[in-house]
Amino acid sequence: MTVHLSKEITRLKKMILQLCAVVEDRFQKAVAAVQERNASLADSVIADDKTIDHMEVEVEEECLKILALHQPVAIDLRYVVAVLKMNNDLERIGDLAVNISEQAAELARCEQMAVGFDFNTMAQKVRIMLQKSIEALVNMTPPLAREVLISDDEIDNMNREMYALIYKAVQGQPQCLPILLRYLSVSRYLERIADYTTNIAEDVIYMIEGQIVRHRNGISAA
Numbered sequence: 001m002t003v004h005l006s007k008e009i010t011r012l013k014k015m016i017l018q019l020c021a022v023v024e025d026r027f028q029k030a031v032a033a034v035q036e037r038n039a040s041l042a043d044s045v046i047a048d049d050k051t052i053d054h055m056e057v058e059v060e061e062e063c064l065k066i067l068a069l070h071q072p073v074a075i076d077l078r079y080v081v082a083v084l085k086m087n088n089d090l091e092r093i094g095d096l097a098v099n100i101s102e103q104a105a106e107l108a109r110c111e112q113m114a115v116g117f118d119f120n121t122m123a124q125k126v127r128i129m130l131q132k133s134i135e136a137l138v139n140m141t142p143p144l145a146r147e148v149l150i151s152d153d154e155i156d157n158m159n160r161e162m163y164a165l166i167y168k169a170v171q172g173q174p175q176c177l178p179i180l181l182r183y184l185s186v187s188r189y190l191e192r193i194a195d196y197t198t199n200i201a202e203d204v205i206y207m208i209e210g211q212i213v214r215h216r217n218g219i220s221a222a
Contacts, residue, residue: 033104056091132145
């Protein structure tokens with residue numbers, strides 16, 4: 001690796017980690033807005049949406065510049081390609097945090113009701129997945145990334161449970177349909193964040209090992 005390429009890679013690492021930190025912060029605030037029925041906190045996440053969009057564009061431009069000027073190979077090439085993909089997934093997580101916040105703002109203004117679903121547990125599990133994927137990227141640890149992949153099925157199951165509970169609740173309380181649909185949307189957004197977090201973990205494994213693990217069974221055994 002040339003000195004110039006090394007400096008550019010180091011700069012790119014700082015940029016993607018800064019984006020990770022901002023996305024994680026927005027996600028945590030969005031979840032807190034739902035848990036605390038805090039419309040003001042939700043509105044702050046919505047208002048700050050452009051920050052992540054701007055950072056995403058900067059990271060993409062940096063990746064393209066490195067590819068064009070330095071033509072990296074081997075692990076350096078895998079790193080830049082992986083960051084390009086992670087960058088997109090992180091921006092989408094940021095968008096989903098905004099979507100959750102939009103639902104939280106409306107829920108805060110509605111009558112509180114119990115839906116029989118443990119939202120806090122689902123949100124915490126997704127939060128841990130996001131934290132692990134970022135930690136795997138920072139410390140370059142494929143085993144931690146594989147833990148994220150294993151957790152994705154559990155979130156899928158919890159989302160299906162939410163659908164079943166909402167369906168049952170609508171039958172008994174049809175007048176509460178608008179509120180129930182908002183909770184269902186939050187569950188779906190969390191499930192999508194878990195999917196994007198899984199994508200990031202897969203890219204960490206590819207970056208370090210050169211192994212593409214998408215659509216494979218038994219990945220946890222590696």
